[in-house]
Amino acid sequence: LxxxxxxxxxxxxxxxxxxxxxxxxxxxxxLHGKDLKETFRIDMYADGTLDLMLMVALAVFKTPEEKEKSLALMVKKDKTQNFPIFEKILKEHGEDFLVGNKFSWADIQLLEAILMVEELDASVLSDFPLLKEFKTRINNIPTIKKFLHPGSHRKPPPDSHHVEYRF
Ligand SMILES: N[C@@H](CCC(=O)N[C@@H](CS)C(=O)NCC(=O)O)C(=O)O
Incomplete structure (x- = not known):
């Protein structure tokens, strides 16, 4: 459209x-919540992670120096702002999933954000034990595991090829 x-x-x-x-x-x-308030929290958490993921997706359109800066900023923001928030959420309620002890699209979005940042800095979760456990737990959901297996449909981060194709 x-x-x-x-x-x-x-x-x-x-x-x-x-x-x-x-x-x-x-x-x-x-993958929404059981009521309006849960659905709101799920959307809010997912939107918070989406903003940072967009920084990676759009970095490819920048000059190499700007791209490096933008990715470094994203890793820093995840370590200092984003991941501490999610670590705290998991610690406070002690449940397996972000909202309502039920698998939602906020969990998928957070897993994807973690995987994206780990591709840039493999040690990014070292200070976040609950997020590490969360990652393993969500990874082990059979449909997610299948999606992430090597050679699967998961796309690599955009590279210069995408920009050439567009213009
Ligand atoms: N609001 C849209 C933005 C999508 C968007 O900006 N797509 C870009 C690629 S990342 C695009 O297709 N640009 C081509 C164009 O606008 O002509 C969304 O959230 O999906």
């Missing part, structure tokens, strides 16, 4: 706009 990606073809329709796509998939696969 907007001549942009991402675009998902599913259920006989074409979905565009990142947040609308995620919202559709979350509703379809029961």
């Amino acid at each position: 907007f001549s942009q990606v991402p675009l998902v073809e599913i259920d006989g329709i074409e979905l565009t706009q990142t947040r609308a796509i995620l919202s559709y998939l979350a509703a379809k696969y029961n």
Whole structure:
């Protein structure tokens, strides 16, 4: 519709706009909360991680120096702001998942953010024991495990090839 990606073809329709796509998939696969307040917290946590992930996705459009700066800033922000928040959330409620002790799309989004940052700095979780356990737990959900196995559909971070293709 907007001549942009991402675009998902599913259920006989074409979905565009990142947040609308995620919202559709979350509703379809029961990854929202059990009530409005839980759903709000899930959306809030997921949006918080999405902002940082976009910094990685958009870094490819920058000059090499700007890209390096932007990625370093993202790793720093995750270590000092983002990951401490999620570590605290997990510590306070002591549950397996971020919201309502039930698997939601905020858990998927946080796992993806962790994996993205670990590709830049493998030791990024060293000060976050609960997030390390969280990562293992979510990784071990059979559908997630299958999705992440080597050679799977998970895409590598965008590189200069994506920019060449666009322009
Ligand atoms: N609001 C859109 C933004 C999508 C977007 O900016 N897509 C870029 C690639 S990252 C694009 O397709 N740009 C091509 C264009 O706008 O012509 C979303 O959240 O999905």
